[in-house]
Amino acid sequence: MRQCGLHIGGKALDVAAGTLDLALAMSDAVGPSGEVTAVDFCRPMLDVGAKKLARSGKTNITVVEANAQHMPLSSNAFDAAGIAFGLRNMADVEAVLAEMTRVVKPGGRVVCLELAKPRGPIFRRLYNFYFHGVLPLIGGVVHRRRGPYDYLPASVQSFCSREELAALMVKVGLTDIQVHDLTSGVAAVHVGTKI
Numbered sequence: 494m495r496q497c498g499l500h501i502g503g504k505a506l507d508v509a510a511g512t513l514d515l516a517l518a519m520s521d522a523v524g525p526s527g528e529v530t531a532v533d534f535c536r537p538m539l540d541v542g543a544k545k546l547a548r549s550g551k552t553n554i555t556v557v558e559a560n561a562q563h564m565p566l567s568s569n570a571f572d573a574a575g576i577a578f579g580l581r582n583m584a585d586v587e588a589v590l591a592e593m594t595r596v597v598k599p600g601g602r603v604v605c606l607e608l609a610k611p612r613g614p615i616f617r618r619l620y621n622f623y624f625h626g627v628l629p630l631i632g633g634v635v636h637r638r639r640g641p642y643d644y645l646p647a648s649v650q651s652f653c654s655r656e657e658l659a660a661l662m663v664k665v666g667l668t669d670i671q672v673h674d675l676t677s678g679v680a681a682v683h684v685g686t687k688i
């Protein structure tokens with residue numbers, strides 16, 4: 494959220510907002526005079542978010558039920574657009590990045606937080622053992638459903654690399670791409686600025 498570079502009174506977009514965690518953080522960053530729009534196409538996720546929103550008492554978040562690949566939003570309207578743990582689940586990653594870039598003002602930021610493959614060889618081995626071996630087992634026992642816990646590592650495995658994601662961001666019209674690894678590269682934040 495800090496990488497979005499938001500200011501009081503600004504306009505922010507949370508894409509694949511789910512239960513609105515990023516949108517709520519953005520709302521604090523832009524203050525009551527600012528505006529946050531949260532887009533997701535999954536009603537049950539947004540319903541959970543609506544309860545959080547009601548508890549927060551915030552009035553500057555507008556929720557839009559829509560596909561991130563074709564957002565019913567004006568061009569050049571936001572200071573920043575962020576997506577947290579959503580890009581990996583998109584059918585067309587480039588289309589979503591292009592949409593986020595379209596709706597951001599020139600000079601505004603597009604920020605993508607996503608799970609990634611750790612870089613260090615020793616940590617990567619431990620991580621793979623846990624992520625591909627232990628986590629699905631625990632999920633199967635505790636949750637009695639292995640599917641989501643098999644999907645999670647498989648989706649990280651098949652998602653584009655840091656370099657491929659950065660190249661896609663350049664392709665859709667972003668510049669000055671910066672990549673910040675989190676927790677030894679288990680996740681990464683890509684930040685781009687609209688030309």
Ligand SMILES: C[S@@+](CC[C@H](N)C(=O)[O-])C[C@H]1O[C@@H](n2cnc3c(N)ncnc32)[C@H](O)[C@@H]1O
Pocket residue numbers: 508509510511512513514515532533534535538559560561562576577578579582583584
């Ligand atoms: C793992 S959740 C992340 C939610 C939230 N950003 C967070 O960090 O808690 C992924 C979200 O992406 C949404 N999503 C996936 N594909 C989408 C699409 N094409 N358009 C809109 N939302 C989408 C799902 O509905 C889901 O709520």
